[in-house]
Amino acid sequence: MKSLIVPPVLGKGDKVAILALASKIDPADIQQAIEFMRENWQVDIITGDLVGAAYFDFAGNDNIRAADFQQALNDSSVKAIFSARGGYGSSRIIDKIDFSLFKQNPKWIVGFSDITAVHSHIQSLGFQSLHAPMPKTFMKDNASLKSIEPFLFGKEAMYEVAAHQMNRTGEAEGLVTGGNLCLLAHLIGSASDINYDNKILFIEDVGEYLYNIDRMMVQLKRAGKLKKLAGLIVGSFNDLKENNEPFGKDAYEIIAEHVAEYNYPVCYGFPVGHDIANRALACGRAAQLEVNEIGVRLLFLNS
Structure with a gap:
């Protein structure tokens, strides 16, 4: 098992871009993050033209957001790209992007939530990316x-991580993949979709109706995404909603039902997602x- 290509590590004075790939954002919301990165990581921060811009709920129309992303990808002096926030919109621009120069000079792409679409696409090209807090959520x-x-x-x-009563014990080794459950279901059948076989999948979500969590798990299962996993990591599922008629299961119970027939290890309550x-x-x-019965251990292997 071989990791995908890892982008070069950052060094002192490297240039890091913060872009608005999806929803609009107030520059004041990321000012503390910028100060932290400059002082603690000693990197040079540049912000994309669309940080502070607005086109309805987006930071700009699709063509403008794509052009901003393209410019940062093509700039060999930019060593990492952070999405300022998520929201909605990155899957609308991903097919407009030419990754030719990125393949020659890969760089870290960092974000979560809606940025799951970008992570999946980057993996389809054979490169690693980082599912992680974004500048808007840095200080939480x-x-x-x-x-x-x-x-x-x-x-x-x-x-x-501490043990959870619903965990299914076991050991697994594989490439880590995943992200927001809604986005993973949304990507099935697209150019950004990837094969989950023998991978350690992590999932999380926020603000969904419980019946929709079930529907998305059904979608993954029917698409064959859950059958041959090496392992499953279940992160936070918070701020979920009920219809007038209760669904009858919480999010973890829904997920457990859909993976009950498989034998790979499953852990719940992993600290990844839209929680603090x-x-x-x-x-x-x-x-x-x-x-195991004591807890959960996830060790990343050196690339």
């Missing part, structure tokens, strides 16, 4: 913010997952 949790650093600066990354705790996970990197 120091541990999550610090979890970005091992990946950007080439250090070992390992997580230990949102640890960085390298998509496309090999890792070892151990789930």
Whole structure:
């Protein structure tokens, strides 16, 4: 098992771009993050033209957002690209992007939520990317913010998480992939879709109706995405909603039902997603997952 190509690590003075790939954002919402990156990572921060712009709910129309992303991808002096926030819109522009120069000079692409679409597409090209807090959410949790650093600066990354009563024990090894459940279902059948076989999948979501969580799990299952996983990591599913008639299961129970027939290890309550705790996970990197009665251990293997 071989990890996908890893972008170069960051060094002092490297240029990092913060872009608005999806929904609009107020520049004031990322000012503390910019100051943190400059002071603690000693990198040079540039912001895209659309940080602070607006086109209805988007940071700009599709063509403008795509052009902003394209410019940063093509700029060999830019060593990492952070999406300022998620929201909605990255899947609308992904087919407009030419990744030819990115393939020659890969760089870290960082974000979560709606940016799941970008992560999946980057993996389809054979490269790693980083599912992690974005500048808008940087200051919510120091541990999550610090979890970005091992990946950007080439250090070992390992997580230990308390046991959950619903966990299914076992050991697994495979490339890590995943992200927002809604986006993963949305990408099925698209050019950004990837094969989940023998991979460690992580999923999370926020603000959905419970019946829709079920529908998305059905979609993954019917598409063959759950059958041959090496392991499953279930992150936070918060701010979920009920119809007038209760669905009858919570999110974890829904997920457990759809993977009950398989034998791979499953862990629940992993700190990834839209909750305060949102640890960085390298998509496309090999890792070892151990789930036992004591807890959960996820160790990323050096690329």
